[in-house]
Structure formats: C-alpha cells, structure tokens
Amino acid sequence: MRFKSLKGIHDILPPDIHIWQHIEGTARDVFRSYGYREIRLPVIESTDLFIRSIGETSDIVEKEMYTFLDKGGRSVTLRPEGTASFVRAYIEHHLYNEPPPQRYYYMGPMFRYERPQAGRYRQFYQIGAEAMGVDDPRMDAELISLLSEILRTVGLEGLRFEITSIGCKVCRPAFREALKGFLSDKIGGFCADCQRRYDKNPLRILDCKVPQCIEMRKGSPHTIEFLCNGCREHFERLRSYLDLLHIPYTVNPELVRGLDYYTRTAFEVTTDLLGSQNAVAAGGRYDALVEEFGGPSTPGLGFAIGMERIVSLLKDGFKVAEVPELVICFVGDEAAERAFLLAQELRLKGLWVETGYGDASLKSQMRRANRLGARYTIVIGEDELRSGSVDLKDMGSGEKTTVSLDAEAIAGELRKGR
C-alpha cells in the first residue's frame, strides 16, 4: 500500500456513512423548526483570528493548531473550531443588521493537531449552532433545548446535561482572586500541571482529573458564588426556563471550558459510554466576542456537537443497508444489450437497478444479486427475448411473477411489491 491517510485523519465509508447522513439529516430538520439557517464557512482562516478568539494561553492555540505559511508568507490555520470563523463572517457581512436573533448552523470538519485516541481525531466533524443578538436567558434555554432535541431525535438517550455560569468581565476577576487565595497555601501539593495553571489559568485547576487535586480542591470557591447581580439573575432565569421546558440538567460548578471567549452560560453534554472522551457536545455564551472583533457590541451563544462521538454511540443497532430493487441477469450477447438498455430505462424512473458487465455465468450473476441483497431479479435470455415476457423473482420468497419485458411494466410491478 503506497499511500495512507494522515495520522488521526480518516475516511468515512459505507455503512458508517449512513449514520452520518442520518445525523446530518435529522439535525437539519430540527434546526429548521428552531429558525436556524445554514452557513458555510471556510476551513482555513488567518491564524490571528483563532489566537484572538480562543485565547493565547489556551491549549488549542498553544499546541494544537494546524498552522503554516501560505505562498504569500501569511500565517494561516486550519480551523480548530467554528465559532471564531462564524463571528468573523457575522461581522464581515454585517449580519447583525438582520432582525435578531440571527441564528445559524454549520457542519463540517475541524482540525486539531493532537495525539489521536478513541473519540479524538486530528480531523473531526462538528455540527455547530450560533444564536446572536439576544442576551435574554430564554435564548440560552432555547439553544439548549435545540441541542437536546437534536440529540434525542437522532436516537441518543441517557446523556447528561451539565450547566454552569462562569460570569462576565465584572465578576470573574473577583472569583479568580478568591480562588487563588483559597489555593495559595496548598498549591504545592497539587500536580505539576496545576501548579503551572495557578498563574496561567487558575480556573483550570477546577477541571483537573488527578485524584489528589480533586481531593485538595474540595471546598474551593465556585464561579457561581461570585456572580455579579446581572450574571446571577441571568443564571437563575436560565434554570427556571430549562425547568419550564422540562429539560433535565445538573449544575456543575466545576465545569470549565477550554476557550477563553465564554461568558456566563457554559454547558456540556456527556455520556459514560464513550471511555475517556466523554463530551458529545458543548457550548456557551460569548457576549464580548463580537465587540472584541470590531463589531457592534452583540451578545451571542452557541454549541458544537462532536460528530464521530455520537456516531460511535449510535453504531450499535444502526443498520440501514440500502439494497438494489432489481438485478437484471442475462444470457447471451443480445440479452446483454437488452439488459443494459432496460437498466437505463428503469434508472430513469428512479429505481436502483444493477446489471452485469462481463460474461459471468448466470449462476454467478444470481450469486452477486443475492450478495447485494437485491429485492428482485429477472433473467433475460433467448426465451424472454422471443416471448417478450420475463419472470420477476422475489429474492426473499423465491416467488416468480411473469411480467412483460418492458420498463413500464417492470417498474409498475416493483413499485407494487414495496
């Protein structure tokens, strides 16, 4: 084998592709009822865009970006997530001039240069949604219900919704100081990573999975205890709306997001059926990002669903093998030509029809039809050419029905049998 796909980058083939199409199709349907429209964004952007939005000290920017120089010497990056591109486009095309909320969705590949493992790839796919222009927590609740509805319709159950509020520019500094104060005298007992996080991004210590760190941080302050009045009210109203919509959730005050642009609402959907990569979707609010990017001060929020993670959850018990309606077998050159033409005529009527191309024996043609799972077969030979009729064989029951050797008649009979 001469060439292989790159590490962590995979082909998606049948039968898996049917699951992907199922997910994408149902997501589109649900998006439609919530008023979301599709937007297609480039997979490559200026590197600065991601640095500015995701955060210079985030892991994504520090070590996971596919960044290179183009022929003009510009630093460009394969998108590691969708929101940055979306906000760029939102401002670039003045989408804020549409009546709010402006709601968009997208689906496509993201790229992160990480060591691959179960549920984690270098090219992975997300379905993302963004809702702009409304800061009312009803929007947050609506977005979360949209997410919940997509996951439910797609066929997933037993997922956990965890939410929290991480505050805003007003309340976060106070929390940060309180947290550092709490940790200051015991930070030496934490893992090396946490000691590093203490200065860089102390909030991340709350997310550490090392048992000793989990133990030592017990009793630490939480963001939700430090929310300013505005943020607290926002969070409380969000919770009441989620209750109103009957969306079950738990408040996880230790939830931390990996991207710096989030404010207030942050949420994550997890499962324990997936091993260590347990997040299937996540999102939150980013009320400052548009303005930071030079647009008018505009609140926004969104989520992203990890496609391959829900594909693998759906994999068991998902069988939608598509099979041909009819396989046309033939014996002899004249019959071969008739079969070739008949296949064409039936395909123009929208049927999936297969026929043979070489001079395989009838037996092997039939074997192939069986292998393909064809619903029906016909055999064209000298007799059929002479009589102008064929036996339509039901491959399930073995029963034969005589019909005239004519596309119209055969199509009619096939449709009847469905």
Place this chain on the structure above:
RNA sequence: GUGAGUGUAGCUCAACUGGUCAGAGCACUGGACUGUGGCUCCAGGGGUUGUGGGUUCGAGUCCCAUCACUCACCCCA
C-alpha cells in the same frame, strides 16, 4: 508533548519453550447443479510474516532501530 500495548492473506485469527510454520475460517472466483441466489461439498487465486539491521547452522518466533496503528495522560467535540 508523555507513557503503555500491538503489528502474519481483503477481514478475523492460528503456528508449544527459535527447527517443513507460512496455515484456517470468512470473503472472492470456478465447479458439482448446459438458463436461476441462499445450504452442502470440491477446487483455485491471494502473504518478500510492517520495514531495516543484528544474534544463530536456522527467526513471525530473540535483540536493536524505525514506521504504523491502538489505548491512556494532557486537553477537548
């Protein structure tokens, strides 16, 4: 970036402590059944055992390197 495991036909796997060990099943092709699939039986094609070195009379089997894949950590979708 760190750590561990695995690499034998298209797929799933055999081959005791190094000595006909290069095999089986599935799949594929053909036949038994001159023009009708699924079951059974028979036959056939297909591998320089990831790659490169080394030890040995002799290496899928041991050693080193390298590459790939997998899993975990980190982090995330």
